Amino acid sequence: MMVYPISEKYNQQKAHRFTMYLALMSITMAFAGLTSAYLVRKGAGNWVNFPMPVEFYTSTVILLISSATMHVAHISNKKGHPKMATLGLLVTIALGLLFAFFQYKGWQDLNFSGIYIDGNPAGSFFYVITGLHAAHVLGGIAFLLVALFRSYRLFFIKKESTTIINKKGEALKVRTDLLSMYWHFMDFLWVYIFLFLFFNLNH
Amino acid sequence: MVTSATGEHALSMIGAGGHHKETFITKYIFSTDHKMIGKQFLFTGMAWAVIGGLFSVLFRVQLAWPDETFPFLEQIFSNWFDEGHMTPEAYYALVTMHGTIMVFFVLTASLSGTFANFLIPLQIGARDMASPIMNALSYWLFVLSSLIMLASIFLPTGMASAGWTIYPPLSILPQASSGSGMGMTLWLVSMVFFIASQLLAGINYISTVLNLRTKGMLMTRMPLTVWALFFTAVVGLLSFPVLFSAAVLLVFDKGLGTSFYLSDIFIGGKALGYSGGNAILFQHLFWFLGHPEVYIVILPAMGIVSEILSISSRKPVFGYKAMILSLLGIVVLSFLVWAHHMFVTGMNPFLGSVFALFTLLIAVPSSVKVFNWLTTIWRGNIKMTVAAVFSLGFVSMFISGGLTGIWLGNATVDIQLHDTYFVIGHFHLVMGVAAFFGMFAGIYHWFPKMFGRFMNETLGYIHFFITFIGGYLIFWPMHYLGMSGVPRRYYDFNEFHAFNEYHDMNLLISVSAIVVFAAQFIFVINFFYSMKKGRKSTELNPWKANTLEWTTPIEPGHGNWLGELPTVYRWPYDYSKFEEGPDFIPQTVPLTEADIESDKRLLH
Ligand code: HEM
Ligand SMILES: [Cu+2]
Numbered sequence: 001m002m003v004y005p006i007s008e009k010y011n012q013q014k015a016h017r018f019t020m021y022l023a024l025m026s027i028t029m030a031f032a033g034l035t036s037a038y039l040v041r042k043g044a045g046n047w048v049n050f051p052m053p054v055e056f057y058t059s060t061v062i063l064l065i066s067s068a069t070m071h072v073a074h075i076s077n078k079k080g081h082p083k084m085a086t087l088g089l090l091v092t093i094a095l096g097l098l099f100a101f102f103q104y105k106g107w108q109d110l111n112f113s114g115i116y117i118d119g120n121p122a123g124s125f126f127y128v129i130t131g132l133h134a135a136h137v138l139g140g141i142a143f144l145l146v147a148l149f150r151s152y153r154l155f156f157i158k159k160e161s162t163t164i165i166n167k168k169g170e171a172l173k174v175r176t177d178l179l180s181m182y183w184h185f186m187d188f189l190w191v192y193i194f195l196f197l198f199f200n201l202n203h
Numbered sequence: 204m205v206t207s208a209t210g211e212h213a214l215s216m217i218g219a220g221g222h223h224k225e226t227f228i229t230k231y232i233f234s235t236d237h238k239m240i241g242k243q244f245l246f247t248g249m250a251w252a253v254i255g256g257l258f259s260v261l262f263r264v265q266l267a268w269p270d271e272t273f274p275f276l277e278q279i280f281s282n283w284f285d286e287g288h289m290t291p292e293a294y295y296a297l298v299t300m301h302g303t304i305m306v307f308f309v310l311t312a313s314l315s316g317t318f319a320n321f322l323i324p325l326q327i328g329a330r331d332m333a334s335p336i337m338n339a340l341s342y343w344l345f346v347l348s349s350l351i352m353l354a355s356i357f358l359p360t361g362m363a364s365a366g367w368t369i370y371p372p373l374s375i376l377p378q379a380s381s382g383s384g385m386g387m388t389l390w391l392v393s394m395v396f397f398i399a400s401q402l403l404a405g406i407n408y409i410s411t412v413l414n415l416r417t418k419g420m421l422m423t424r425m426p427l428t429v430w431a432l433f434f435t436a437v438v439g440l441l442s443f444p445v446l447f448s449a450a451v452l453l454v455f456d457k458g459l460g461t462s463f464y465l466s467d468i469f470i471g472g473k474a475l476g477y478s479g480g481n482a483i484l485f486q487h488l489f490w491f492l493g494h495p496e497v498y499i500v501i502l503p504a505m506g507i508v509s510e511i512l513s514i515s516s517r518k519p520v521f522g523y524k525a526m527i528l529s530l531l532g533i534v535v536l537s538f539l540v541w542a543h544h545m546f547v548t549g550m551n552p553f554l555g556s557v558f559a560l561f562t563l564l565i566a567v568p569s570s571v572k573v574f575n576w577l578t579t580i581w582r583g584n585i586k587m588t589v590a591a592v593f594s595l596g597f598v599s600m601f602i603s604g605g606l607t608g609i610w611l612g613n614a615t616v617d618i619q620l621h622d623t624y625f626v627i628g629h630f631h632l633v634m635g636v637a638a639f640f641g642m643f644a645g646i647y648h649w650f651p652k653m654f655g656r657f658m659n660e661t662l663g664y665i666h667f668f669i670t671f672i673g674g675y676l677i678f679w680p681m682h683y684l685g686m687s688g689v690p691r692r693y694y695d696f697n698e699f700h701a702f703n704e705y706h707d708m709n710l711l712i713s714v715s716a717i718v719v720f721a722a723q724f725i726f727v728i729n730f731f732y733s734m735k736k737g738r739k740s741t742e743l744n745p746w747k748a749n750t751l752e753w754t755t756p757i758e759p760g761h762g763n764w765l766g767e768l769p770t771v772y773r774w775p776y777d778y779s780k781f782e783e784g785p786d787f788i789p790q791t792v793p794l795t796e797a798d799i800e801s802d803k804r805l806l807h
Contacts, residue, residue: 015333015414022406022440030444033491037452037484041463046479118460121479125463128455 048120059102066095074180235335241321248313255304267713295364302367325752328417344400355389363390371464405436419771431506442495449488490541504641515591516583519776529568562612589663590648597640604633625685656737673719
């Protein structure tokens with residue numbers, strides 16, 4: 001490993017956060033592309049509307065709560081409460097999975113009511129946009145699992161090796177910081193998608 | 204990590220190789236050093252350029268001699284020939300893959316990949332990229348994407364053949380063309396990894412430029428190469444995700460029977476299951492990336508050329524700020540003009556005129572840049588290095604091709620010229636040849652920094668003149684073909700009486716293309732020979748340039764600078780005949796009283 005002066009190290013960390021903003025921006029563009037395609041296609045007519053599946057209301061609430069628990073994990077980590085942070089991560093992951101489950105139920109529901117992915121584009125767009133969002137949430141969960149594992153492992157480092165704890169704790173702080181940015185963004189993105197679909201399906 | 208080790212200790216560690224022991228694999232293969240990753244992009248790009256070039260030679264052979272048989276080609280490319288003739292399917296596949304390879308794999312991934320990686324940290328005074336791991340990952344995703352695309356070339360059913368723009372329904376229906384089966388599927392899979400690679404890379408470049416500049420390296424003191432590479436990354440970051448979305452919908456149409464892009468289609472009297480889709484929607488999504496993409500290709504070349512023209516004419520870049528603002532103008536406008544590729548889709552004429560207006564507006568920042576290049580060399584004492592002649596060649600090509608863009612930007616003219624050879628001539632001059640010239644200029648110029656040796660100059664000039672003259676011989680006549688209405692993407696013009704009389708012109712074009720392709724091996728040989736046996740670089744600053752990369756050791760290790768990072772005091776273009784001393788002042792030289800007083804060099 002190279003040894004750099006402190007100030008250079010600090011810059012690296014600042015860069016990490018900024019890097020996450022950029023990643024979120026590119027995700028935004030992908031969904032902006034999809035929703036504008038939705039509008040263009042809808043404007044051309046031959047569009048079969050359907051009601052939003054009820055499960056999606058539940059899943060929205062779940063994702064909102066998970067944002068709060070993610071925040072708890074992030075803050076606890078910053079303040080040096082590893083137990084609380086681990087718990088926060090655990091609950092966030094559970095809620096994330098629950099969200100995915102309700103999304104799945106919602107799609108199933110739609111399928112039962114005769115809205116198929118290969119039917120009218122109104123339905124196809126619905127599946128693709130919500131599906132792509134769910135894929136992003138699952139990706140986030142994968143990284144949350146890694147953070148959970150790291151955070152849990154901190155408990156088992158011998159008390160006297162404080163330097164190791166500090167070092168790993170630092171790395172974890174950066175990790176949860178970035179993850180919480182991502183997670184809140186997924187929440188925000190979902191609210192946007194939900195409202196977008198809600199208003200488009202009802203008008 | 205000894206974070207407290209500033210001063211002596213840290214320096215001695217860096218000096219002693221600076222990092223953990225490296226094996227061949229960590230140093231040359233899974234390297235995280237930005238310089239090595241840059242070289243990896245360069246080598247991969249060269250391999251792709253040879254394949255892409257070869258494809259164009261093959262289809263030019265078909266156009267020049269449609270009635271001849273080529274048994275020897277059939278022996279090599281048995282898949283694509285039948286009784287000595289190229290099959291029409293193979294022709295379309297070759298055209299498609301030529302475009303895909305050149306636009307995406309060579310001029311996007313490799314041009315940016317090579318120079319952004321190699322130059323950004325060196326020119327802004329950083330040890331490496333913001334995230335070296337992400338950077339390596341981006342290269343390996345590119346390799347993965349390359350391997351998938353390469354595999355598709357050997358498919359017995361043929362590679363993708365719907366054009367590099369993969370318009371549906373051609374790209375979706377295997378009934379439409381055999382290449383739209385597995386070939387197209389692999390194309391799409393490959394592009395997904397490609398986009399991921401580009402996004403990782405671009406995010407990293409932007410983050411590095413904004414966060415890791417050394418002390419004193421204000422944004423307004425950055426070399427124009429860095430500015431251009433930075434804006435390129437911004438454009439990519441905003442446009443590639445939209446291509447991703449377009450491709451996702453295409454994949455669903457292809458694999459799952461959705462109808463995003465396909466409407467009622469009958470094949471052999473039988474209706475396919477699609478209904479209610481809109482093929483134009485794909486064109487909108489594609490060109491929302493596609494137009495910015497052409498600037499992703501050209502901006503790095505613009506940056507490289509600005510830098511080299513200033514160095515070799517020993518004059519400050521004319522209008523440094525105007526250069527940056529025009530880059531910014533191009534970035535913004537490039538997102539507002541995409542539908543000029545779609546004037547013939549029956550769009551609302553009012554909408555068409557709006558797009559025509561923005562398209563013509565983009566000529567303004569483009570001309571500002573051309574004007575500034577010309578005024579930069581104006582009355583300069585130009586040293587005609589190989590890099591300099593390629594830069595001048597770039598300007599020439601960019602002007603020739605840019606002017607025809609203004610024709611095409613007028614919707615009424617474009618309706619006549621769309622999908623003819625005029626368009627092919629336009630974009631090959633302005634983007635194809637010009638961007639390649641920028642790339643060559645950059646390679647000849649930074650070769651000593653990359654490999655510690657110089658490339659052979661004589662071979663360099665020969666390479667330049669053949670490519671320059673040959674480039675014009677290939678693409679200039681195409682404008683006349685296009686104005687006479689000769690359409691692009693036709694397999695055999697002898698089938699049409701109207702086009703018979705252009706046969707000689709096609710012959711000229713094809714012969715020139717073969718010569719130019721052959722001449723590129725002069726470059727390849729020069730490159731590899733010089734890497735091993737070239738004249739050794741013995742000075743730190745062989746071109747007498749001001750930028751930071753020339754303050755590192757001749758062959759910098761991982762971490763770039765031995766001691767502390769350099770501090771920057773001035774902009775990078777202080778070239779001039781000064782009252783005393785050399786005719787250049789590197790960025791690391793503190794300002795004198797006189798400088799501060801006049802403020803002239805600082806704030807151009
Ligand atoms: C003065 C500036 C420019 C204007 C007004 C302009 C205008 C146009 C127009 C209207 C077309 C569509 C023609 C058609 O398909 O009918 C076109 C095609 C194209 N232009 Fe430009 N252009 C300009 C500069 C550039 C530059 C700088 C590049 C690349 C570096 C470029 C690359 C392309 C490419 C690749 C195509 C063809 C894509 C295809 O259909 O396969 N153009 N240009
Ligand atoms: Cu365009």
